[in-house]
Amino acid sequence: MIKILRQRFFAFFPTLLGVSLLAFSLIRLAPGDPVMLMLGERGGTPEVYEKMRTSLGLDQPILWQYLKYIGQVLTGDFGTSIVSQRPVLEEFFDRFPATVELGLSGMIFAILLGVPFGLISAAKRKSPVDYTLMGGALLGYSMPIFWWALVLIMFFSVNLGWTPVSGRVSVMYDVEAVTGFLFIDSWFSEDSWEIFKSGLHHLLLPALVLGTIPLAVVARMTRSSLLEVLREDYIRTARAKGLNEKRVIVTHALKNALIPIVTVIGLMLGTVLTGAILTETIFSWPGIGRWFVASVEARDYPVIQGGIILIALTIMLVNLIVDLIYVWVNPLLREHS
Amino acid sequence: MKKFWRRLNQNKGAVVGLVVLAIFILISILSPLLAPYDPHQIFDGKFNLPPLWSGGDNAHVMGTDDIGRDVLSRLIYGARISLTVGFLVVTISLVVGVSLGLLAGYFGGWVDQIIMRGVDILMALPSILLAIVIVAILGPSLQNGIIAVSIVYLPNYIRVVRGAAMAEKKKAYVDATKCFGATHWRQAVINILPNCMAPIIVLASLGFSEGILNVAALGFLGLGAQPPIPEWGVMLADAKAFIETSPWLVSLPGICILLVVLSFNLLGDGLRDALDPKLKGQ
Numbered sequence: 001m002i003k004i005l006r007q008r009f010f011a012f013f014p015t016l017l018g019v020s021l022l023a024f025s026l027i028r029l030a031p032g033d034p035v036m037l038m039l040g041e042r043g044g045t046p047e048v049y050e051k052m053r054t055s056l057g058l059d060q061p062i063l064w065q066y067l068k069y070i071g072q073v074l075t076g077d078f079g080t081s082i083v084s085q086r087p088v089l090e091e092f093f094d095r096f097p098a099t100v101e102l103g104l105s106g107m108i109f110a111i112l113l114g115v116p117f118g119l120i121s122a123a124k125r126k127s128p129v130d131y132t133l134m135g136g137a138l139l140g141y142s143m144p145i146f147w148w149a150l151v152l153i154m155f156f157s158v159n160l161g162w163t164p165v166s167g168r169v170s171v172m173y174d175v176e177a178v179t180g181f182l183f184i185d186s187w188f189s190e191d192s193w194e195i196f197k198s199g200l201h202h203l204l205l206p207a208l209v210l211g212t213i214p215l216a217v218v219a220r221m222t223r224s225s226l227l228e229v230l231r232e233d234y235i236r237t238a239r240a241k242g243l244n245e246k247r248v249i250v251t252h253a254l255k256n257a258l259i260p261i262v263t264v265i266g267l268m269l270g271t272v273l274t275g276a277i278l279t280e281t282i283f284s285w286p287g288i289g290r291w292f293v294a295s296v297e298a299r300d301y302p303v304i305q306g307g308i309i310l311i312a313l314t315i316m317l318v319n320l321i322v323d324l325i326y327v328w329v330n331p332l333l334r335e336h337s
Numbered sequence: 338m339k340k341f342w343r344r345l346n347q348n349k350g351a352v353v354g355l356v357v358l359a360i361f362i363l364i365s366i367l368s369p370l371l372a373p374y375d376p377h378q379i380f381d382g383k384f385n386l387p388p389l390w391s392g393g394d395n396a397h398v399m400g401t402d403d404i405g406r407d408v409l410s411r412l413i414y415g416a417r418i419s420l421t422v423g424f425l426v427v428t429i430s431l432v433v434g435v436s437l438g439l440l441a442g443y444f445g446g447w448v449d450q451i452i453m454r455g456v457d458i459l460m461a462l463p464s465i466l467l468a469i470v471i472v473a474i475l476g477p478s479l480q481n482g483i484i485a486v487s488i489v490y491l492p493n494y495i496r497v498v499r500g501a502a503m504a505e506k507k508k509a510y511v512d513a514t515k516c517f518g519a520t521h522w523r524q525a526v527i528n529i530l531p532n533c534m535a536p537i538i539v540l541a542s543l544g545f546s547e548g549i550l551n552v553a554a555l556g557f558l559g560l561g562a563q564p565p566i567p568e569w570g571v572m573l574a575d576a577k578a579f580i581e582t583s584p585w586l587v588s589l590p591g592i593c594i595l596l597v598v599l600s601f602n603l604l605g606d607g608l609r610d611a612l613d614p615k616l617k618g619q
Contacts, residue, residue: 011457018458022470029474138350138606142599144550146557147573147591150580154588158581271463278465278554292466293558296473304473312461 008320016313020073023308024066026301056302078306083298088306091291097180098168099287102280103272105203106210111265114215118222118261123249125227133219140216149209149282156205163205166284170198206283210276214268221264225257232256259330266322270315344611351607354600361597365417372410373398376567380405385583400585402575408586411567412593418568419549419597422483426548427541429487434494435530435537441495442502443525449499456492464489468551472560479552479568482561486551490544497540501533535612542608546601553594569594 035053057065072079078088121133156163169175169182173195178185186195229235230253238252239245280289288311295303345351364371373396380401387393388400388408399409441452459467471485505511506529514528555561556570564571569590576586 014454015457015461018454019461022458026470026474138602139595139599142546142595142602144553144591144594144598146554146570147587147594150573150577150587151591154580154584274463274466277463277469278558281558289466293469296469296560299473304470308462308466308470311463311466315463316461 005324008323012316012320015316016309017070019312020070020309021066023305024069026305026308028062073306073309078310079302081295081303082300083295083303088303089310091303092288092307092310094177094180095287095291098182098285099276099280099289100273101181101183102203102206102210102276102285102287103269105207106276106279107214107265107269107272109207109211110214110218114218115222115261117215117219119226119249119254121219121223122226122230123245130223134223137216137219140212141220143212143216145209145212146278146282148212149205149279152205152209153282164202168199168202168286169195170202173198206276206279206285209282210272210279214265214272217264217268218261221261222257225260226253229253229257259326262329263322263326266319266326269322270318273318274311274314341611345607348607348610350603351611354603354607357596357600358604361416361600362420364413365420368413368417372407372413374407374410376406376411376414377565378406378410380407385579385586387583388585388589391585399589400583402572402586403579403583408589411572412569412589414567415569415572415590415593416597418479418562418566419553419594422479422552422568423545423549423597423601425483426487426490426552427544429484430490430494430544430548431537431541433487434491435498437491438495438498439502439525439530442499443506443521443529445503452495453499456495459489459492464547465551465554468555469558469560472555477555477560477563479556479562479566482552482555483548485555486548489551490547493540493544494537497536498533501536502529505529505532538612539605539609542601542605546598546605549594549601550598 035049035056035058053059057068060068076089078092080087081091084091117133117137121130124130153165157165164170173189173191175182175185175189175195178188182199183196186192186199189195226249230249235248235253238248243252274288276287277289277293279285280287281293284290288307292304292307292311294300295307380397383394383397383401383405385403386397386401386405389395389398393400397407397409399407399412402408402411437452441449462470467489468482468485471488472481475481475484502525511524511528514524519528552561553568553570553573556568557574559574562568562571564575572590573587576583576590579586
């Protein structure tokens with residue numbers, strides 16, 4: 001356990017340093033003068049130009065600029081957004097809860113449906129049920145989710161009028177951000193139940209869209225992992241003992257089939273928690289993904305630069321935690337280390 | 338080889354995928370002959386014409402878009418663009434990724450260290466985000482979108498080829514050829530690489546679908562192909578505003594993307610089963 005922890009720890013920092021270098025090189029690699037690009041639409045006098053250049057530190061040697069940037073990042077200073085004039089870190093934390101809410105809902109949806117689907121598929125292998133479920137999973141796996149989102153909006157929002165098209169909660173309610181998590185903050189407000197309902201209502205379609213590909217992946221993984229385990233000797237023993245098939249699969253096989261399923265969920269978790277770029281953009285969800293795309297469109301370089309590092313850091317932390325849980329639940333790995 | 342084809346033939350999904358792909362490839366080769374009109378031609382006064390099956394015009398089987406262009410013609414040219422995109426993404430990422438993976442796996446040591454740290458960095462970011470970042474550097478265009486998505490897909494090849502090369506290197510035939518004085522180049526490319534082909538072929542097939550999907554997503558976000566190019570993702574982005582009045586503008590390009598991606602995935606699954614019997618049934 002400690003050995004693995006140490007290994008991960010030593011791999012963590014070089015990677016993060018590499019990511020910061022990648023993020024830093026951004027402004028310098030972009031063709032043209034970044035200051036001109038940023039001033040572009042806003043226009044500017046030579047004085048404004050010089051001031052901006054100095055404020056971005058672009059008049060200093062490049063190595064010095066990088067070291068200085070690393071120094072700032074280490075003290076939690078990720079720069080200031082050109083568009084909003086607010087610290088990048090503050091902007092990140094403002095949007096993070098919305099993304100976590102959406103990401104977790106999507107993953108819960110995917111796991112709640114994906115595991116049972118895979119289980120049924122494996123239990124009824126080579127039956128029409130299996131073919132239908134796995135056909136559906138392949139369809140979900142191949143889905144261009146930006147289109148899928150539009151189709152669902154077309155059906156549920158436009159035709160049936162059941163769900164709202166965009167946003168996180170109805171504009172009628174002004175929710176004070178206590179924790180930033182809508183479903184927690186709603187309890188501090190007056191119309192708590194109404195706000196909670198409205199939030200849930202807004203969450204439905206985006207979570208479904210975001211969960212579609214993970215659902216397909218989890219279902220496929222559950223099936224293949226279960227089929228693998230069902231070939232083992234101890235399963236034959238369990239069957240020979242006269243246990244019924246349901247008992248064999250649910251209590252004996254599933255437990256041992258879980259490791260690859262947990263792994264695949266862990267791999268997707270980092271991505272989902274740092275902003276589903278397409279889903280958030282389509283549903284105007286006020287999270288990290290949309291923030292990042294908007295910053296790219298506005299060429300808000302400090303946000304792009306800081307955003308990359310913060311997103312990478314979050315993903316790496318989530319992966320690290322998943323790895324540790326993985327070692328912890330897998331006795332084989334635990335004993336080896 | 339014969340055995341491989343027989344196994345692939347038994348997989349109904351792979352055969353269906355192959356047939357659908359063959360049709361799309363034919364369409365994209367013959368698009369100037371098949372398309373009824375020029376994809377950029379604007380028909381005055383024929384805006385948002387519904388397709389034939391919901392009461393449209395005989396002259397425009399799949400209707401027209403918001404500025405009066407023939408949707409069928411645009412979809413047909415879109416097939417040409419998407420398949421070319423897929424081909425380019427796979428070629429670029431395959432050549433670069435396989436070379437780097439072979440270098441890392443064959444030489445090991447510091448070469449391996451440097452390449453794998455690069456892979457770690459690329460993998461620390463979600464694929465579409467990384468593509469957006471690269472496009473942000475290079476500027477939004479179809480060409481830059483292709484480069485971005487190719488870079489994003491590199492780690493897959495590098496990791497697989499590296500792993501396979503490391504395993505192959507330990508086998509007796511490598512030592513044997515070494516005794517005959519085989520050069521590094523000969524060892525890596527002529528002796529080891531062909532033995533790593535199975536996973537590379539599977540990855541390439543899946544890379545097609547990933548490439549087409551991601552470039553379409555970039556086009557949809559306005560960061561890939563730019564209008565008026567009849568790229569499927571761009572067509573979807575244009576149609577977004579007319580979702581209530583002209584649903585066919587949304588549904589048709591999406592179905593095309595889904596069909597092509599699904600076919601490549603079916604083929605990829607089939608290839609994996611056929612090339613690697615150990616994984617069969619997974």
